[in-house]
Amino acid sequence: STSVFPEEDQSAIKVVAAQEVTGPALACRPLTILLAEDNPVNRLVATKLLEKNGHTVVTANDGREALDALAKASYDVVLMDVQMPNMNGFEATGAIREAEMETGRHQFIVAVTAHALKGDRARCIEAGMDSYISKPLRSHELHAVLEEAQAFLAAQSTAVLEPVTE
DSSP: OOOSSOHHHHHHHHHHIIIIITSOOOOOOOOEEEEEOOOHHHHHHHHHHHHHTTOEEEEESSHHHHHHHHHHOOOSEEEEESSOSSSOHHHHHHHHHHHHHHHOOOOEEEEEESOOSTTHHHHHHHTTOSEEEESSOOHHHHHHHHHHHHHHHHHHHHOOOOOOOO
């Protein structure tokens, strides 16, 4: 078969796939997920891991493509890489949160970052992201963050909206 990934990327995919994607599928209600990730290896591995667990995945190469995808369809969760070209995850999240001021809808956004330093999680939350996961993605951590998203979605769907009175 023909691959769009260079040979060195193929070996990286095989290593990560052997470690994470071949493990047992974790039970979780299927979600529709927008994955914003510029690295083709990370994008492929994350997509395979998510699809193995029954989720539907749409990918975007950067924050601008993520915004375009969100304008065309609705997603349960956005997995947002924080460092991408053209428009990074922080800028894209800011644009999403700004648009929400008019729609009243809240998009669940998970920061995905190679940075796992103290304070990185807080920086992502302060930027408007709902949760945080570090790379490389691990099945159990991804499952936990998706369960968090499901709890948010369940609470949002049962919330009674009160009319605004002035």
